[in-house]
Structure formats: structure tokens, C-alpha cells
Amino acid sequence: MTAYSIMMPFAPQRPEQLLPFAALTQWSASCLWQGQGNVGDTHISFAHAAASGFRVPMGTSVNLMPFLHPYDAALRAQTLAATTGHRFVAGFGPGAAVLQRGVLGAPYRSQLGAVREYATIVRSLLEHGEVHLEGEYFHCGMQLARYPRPAVEIGLGVLRPRMAELAGEVADVAITWLTPAAYLRDTVLPALRRGAERAGRPTPRLVAVVPMALRHADRDPVALALASNSGHMRLPHYRDMLQRSGISVDVAADAQASGRALIDGGAFLYGDPAELALGIKEFVAAGVDEVVLNMSGVCATYGSRRTLGELETVLGETSP
Structure with a gap:
């Protein structure tokens, strides 16, 4: 069953x-996600x-390596x-050059080489309590005390096929952002499966972070996108990922056309609650777990209180 x-x-x-969003998660959602903190530390906020x-x-x-x-x-x-009493998804990505x-x-x-070394070190420490790796990018010869706790899943930020194949080999979760449903179905998921088959392991869970906003008469969907x-x-x-999915963007040259392209290409969902639910079902049908x-666009424009209400509305629309 798909999680929301x-x-x-x-x-x-x-x-x-963060607490109001954690409260909404407790009552209505499966997991609370947060990106790389550039103001406060994400791990401290979660704790x-x-x-x-x-x-x-x-x-x-994802946390940036x-x-x-x-x-x-x-x-x-x-x-x-251990602190939350629930499984934790530790998602990582190399960040931009x-x-x-x-x-x-x-x-x-x-x-890919840097990500492989990083994920190998983290997994070895979490699963075996020690690691000895002298890589090109990372060195670690350490032990980590192990104790009873819920599972930690290793996630990788995935946009393109080669990283998806690597995630299939070394990760538990592939995390995508701004990726249209058709691109996930036709490009990302097959690459995940190829990597997993090569490594002789199960295909990682596919998690899609999907930007969206509810339609209102006074709103400009392009501005929200x-x-x-x-x-x-x-x-x-x-x-590059958007180009591969058929969406051409150039914010510097034409921001309005780029925002409209996101909406028309299904990378940003906009509509009434039923329309958003239909758009979300396309991701489910594409194989997203x-x-x-x-x-975030709603929050940046209208504030967190309105965002909480709209999240609750959409979650209610997606409930079985």
C-alpha cells in the first residue's frame, strides 16, 4: 500500500x-521529511x-554529503x-558541483564513486558496528556501538538513471524530487531494478517528493511553482533531469515559461483536492511506494498555518 x-x-x-507538522504527521501521515537545513540543523529539529x-x-x-x-x-x-522509536530514513546526496x-x-x-563510498561506510557502521574503508573520497576505520533500536534505512537522492542504478545496488530507499510520474515509471524505476538485479538484492523503495498547491481563485499557479x-x-x-522528462526550463531566460512548463509537464501539481488526488494517483500507478x-511554495507565499490546513485537506482526499 502506498504511503502518504x-x-x-x-x-x-x-x-x-516543526512541531505542528510533526503533529499532523502523527495523526494523518506516514512520515515527516525535511531537507538539508540551512538555518537550523535538521537532526536537532527532529530530536x-x-x-x-x-x-x-x-x-x-536529503542531507548533503x-x-x-x-x-x-x-x-x-x-x-x-532510538529517540523517535521509529525507523529513520537517512537520505544522502552529493549536492551540486x-x-x-x-x-x-x-x-x-x-x-557516483563518492556516493558509493559514503553509503558503504554508513551501512557498514549501522549493520556491523565497524568499517575499514580507504577510498578515494572518504576514509573511515572506526567502530560504532550498536544497541537495540528501530531500523535505519539508507536513502539516496536520485534524479537520473546512473544514480538510480547505484541506488538499486546500495540503498534501501531512492528519493526523488521534482520528477514527473511518467519519468519515474519509464526511466527511474527500470534503472533501480537493473541496479538491484545486478547486486542480487531487492529493489529499493521509491519515494517521490512532489511539489503541489491547491487551486484558489486569487492564486497564480506559476508563481507558486x-x-x-x-x-x-x-x-x-x-x-538535465527535467529535459530528459520532456520539460525544458531556463529560469534566467524566462521564469514564467519555466514555471508553466513544470505544471504542464506534471512536475508541479496544481488543482482542487480531487484533481490533486488524481495527480498523486499517477505517481502511485508509476510505481511510487x-x-x-x-x-513549500504555498508556505513561502501564504505562511505555515494555511499550509497545514491544505496539507490536511489533501491527505484527507488521499485516504482510502
Whole structure:
């Protein structure tokens, strides 16, 4: 059965700002997801929610590898699984080349090679309590104390076929963002299966973070699509993924046309509750195991209170 979850629609400046979304997750959704924190630390916000009584399944979509050594990533993931009492999805991604250069001095020579080493270290620490890896990008010869806790699932951010194949080989969860349903069905899922078959392991769960907004008479859907996604649309790997899915964007040249292309191409869902439910069903039919409702554009434009109400509406529409 497909799960329906919530993406934290903004980076909280204070951890208590996450609590209303954790409460909605507790009552109406399967998991609370949060991206890389650029104001406050995501792991601390999650721990604060659990300590405040909202012990719900949580996941990171995604933590950027240059900011966090894989040993620290494994330690934090294990701690949050124990703290929440639920399985935790530790999602990782290499980030854009410009970010790698800013943090590390140069981009990874091989994005796939760096991700493989990172995931290998994290998995070995979590499953075996130790690791000895001297790689091109990461070195770790350490032990991590193991104790009873819920499972930690290793997730990889996936946009294109080669990363999807790698996720099939080494991850438990493939996490996509801004990817139309047809592209997931025709490109990402087959690549996941190829990687899993090559490694002789089950195909990872496919989690799609789907940006969306409810229709209202006073709203401009293109403005909402841009408020939610204009930053991602400027990054080369997102533009390439969208081009592969038949969506051409160039925010610098024509932001309005780019936002409209997202909507027309099914990367951003816009409509009344029934229409959004139909759009979400397309992701389910494409093979997605978990749909994460992302209303960051609504939140940036209208605030968190209205966003909470609209998330509740859409979750109610998707309930069996």
C-alpha cells in the first residue's frame, strides 16, 4: 500500500516551528521529511520534536554529503531511530558541483564513486558496528556501538538513471524530487531494478517528493511553482533531469515559461483536492511506494498555518 507523507515546507529557524507538522504527521501521515537545513540543523529539529512528544517516523531528503562525515551521519541516524522509536530514513546526496567546490575546494571527480563510498561506510557502521574503508573520497576505520533500536534505512537522492542504478545496488530507499510520474515509471524505476538485479538484492523503495498547491481563485499557479522550485531549476543536474522528462526550463531566460512548463509537464501539481488526488494517483500507478506532499511554495507565499490546513485537506482526499 502506498504511503502518504509530509515534507517540512520550510527550514525552521527554531525547532518548535516543526512541531505542528510533526503533529499532523502523527495523526494523518506516514512520515515527516525535511531537507538539508540551512538555518537550523535538521537532526536537532527532529530530536526536539521527539522530545516534545511527537515520536513519528522521520527522514532526511536529503542531507548533503560534503557537510557531514559518514561516521557522523551514521551516528546521528542511529540516535534518531532510538529517540523517535521509529525507523529513520537517512537520505544522502552529493549536492551540486558548486556546493562541493565551496565546501571541499573541488567537486568530486566521480559523483557516483563518492556516493558509493559514503553509503558503504554508513551501512557498514549501522549493520556491523565497524568499517575499514580507504577510498578515494572518504576514509573511515572506526567502530560504532550498536544497541537495540528501530531500523535505519539508507536513502539516496536520485534524479537520473546512473544514480538510480547505484541506488538499486546500495540503498534501501531512492528519493526523488521534482520528477514527473511518467519519468519515474519509464526511466527511474527500470534503472533501480537493473541496479538491484545486478547486486542480487531487492529493489529499493521509491519515494517521490512532489511539489503541489491547491487551486484558489486569487492564486497564480506559476508563481507558486517558482516559489517552490526556482532554486532547483537553476541547478544543472535538475535541468538535465527535467529535459530528459520532456520539460525544458531556463529560469534566467524566462521564469514564467519555466514555471508553466513544470505544471504542464506534471512536475508541479496544481488543482482542487480531487484533481490533486488524481495527480498523486499517477505517481502511485508509476510505481511510487511513498508520495511526499511538498507545499513549500504555498508556505513561502501564504505562511505555515494555511499550509497545514491544505496539507490536511489533501491527505484527507488521499485516504482510502
